[in-house]
Amino acid sequence: MKRLSILILLLSLPAALFSDYVDIADVLKETGSSLEYDTLLESGMLASGRTRVSFTVNAPWIIVNDGVKLSTPGIRREKGRLLIPEETAAKIIGVFRGDESPGRVFRVGAIVIDPGHGGRDSGASYTHTVNGKKVRISEKDVVLKAGFMLYELLKKRFPDKVVLMTRTRDVTLSLEERPEIANSISLGEDEAIIYISLHANASLSGTARGFEVWYLTATYKRNLLSTASVDSEYHDILPIMNSMQDEEFTRESILLARSIMQQLETAVGKETENRGLKEGEWLVVRKAKMPSILIELGFLSNRDEALKLASDEYLQKLSFAIYNGVSSFIEKFEQSNAFTE
Ligand SMILES: [Zn+2]
The missing domain is CATH 3.40.630.40 (Zn-dependent exopeptidases)
Structure with missing residues (x-):
């Protein structure tokens, strides 16, 4: 009985409690960017100065400055919170720092x-x-x-x-x-x-x-x-x-x-x-x-x-x-x- 309730507790833990996701608030703070989010389209944009990063919830990419698409694990939305996989967060932070070259060459x-x-x-x-x-x-x-x-x-x-x-x-x-x-x-x-x-x-x-x-x-x-x-x-x-x-x-x-x-x-x-x-x-x-x-x-x-x-x-x-x-x-x-x- 005890074991079962622990299992249920584990299964119902929001993903945020696991270390591989960070709250978007942390990324905004880290990059000094602001967020615009459209709850209907489930898409948003982080902006600071001339740098912009757009995303759509669950889509496996982010778009840098309206052009370059970077493949990244999808951002989730849970109970009103936007949760960013660590790998994606690192890429976004890199873009704002200017050291993540968005330069894909097609x-x-x-x-x-x-x-x-x-x-x-x-x-x-x-x-x-x-x-x-x-x-x-x-x-x-x-x-x-x-x-x-x-x-x-x-x-x-x-x-x-x-x-x-x-x-x-x-x-x-x-x-x-x-x-x-x-x-x-x-x-x-x-x-x-x-x-x-x-x-x-x-x-x-x-x-x-x-x-x-x-x-x-x-x-x-x-x-x-x-x-x-x-x-x-x-x-x-x-x-x-x-x-x-x-x-x-x-x-x-x-x-x-x-x-x-x-x-x-x-x-x-x-x-x-x-x-x-x-x-x-x-x-x-x-x-x-x-x-x-x-x-x-x-x-x-x-x-x-x-x-x-x-x-x-x-x-x-x-x-x-x-x-x-x-x-x-x-x-x-x-x-x-x-x-x-
Ligand atoms: Zn023919």
Whole structure:
């Protein structure tokens, strides 16, 4: 009986009585900062001079000066008190002292090039007559060739990044296998991957022509973080973490798509149609847990455009434009520290 009541007493002790949490009042005193706290949003900000540290209850991070996110154990709220894990408190104190460098450096660690179709799946495939001879032009071959060209350019420009093709031969890959290849690349915590899918178009109308760049619709929610990849104590805020990550990927996908679009317009805008940026729910893009876009290089159903797409010269122009678009996105991404500065 006695033992049981001791056990109950132990279980009901507030976390504050254990040494690994400190009351926020102590941190405010230590840093000389003041607290603004919103009980509805359960988020707050410590401020002193020009330094600010924001937090949300239970979220595994703090945000320094509206920009840099530091991973830290979550702050708890119990019986009206805000309790800060010691590790988090030390980081906050460090930020105010100026000795905790918030300097996370974000970079693009890998670029995945995904030539569509392959093997049994030819994609769009048309036979056109050239000088009385029939020529078969298939999407799987055109995009593989363009993929190699893009690979060579990116590898030379970014020797320190992983540049990977989902296929380098005429093989069949399922739509699930493609993003899996990309999702399985292991990266540093502050490294991003970008995913570029290459396709060619077809239309019932023989006159349709031009290039398109697709990104995922902003309303589609990816499942980026699963309960398996996140500590159990954060499971209740998983939807919030998911949508924050998702918005970031969508924003970056649009910027990447725009950057490539501009370069394609400059390179071939005069000789074919710029069909613009498009939003879609492409499966292959949807499953990639990273900023990802899909490029339609041109129409194989259009005889003139198909013949151009079958020529190295035109394909080189397109690849070089895509390369320029990707490079300029990466430069901006890295110079602005993943658009946080
Ligand atoms: Zn395709």
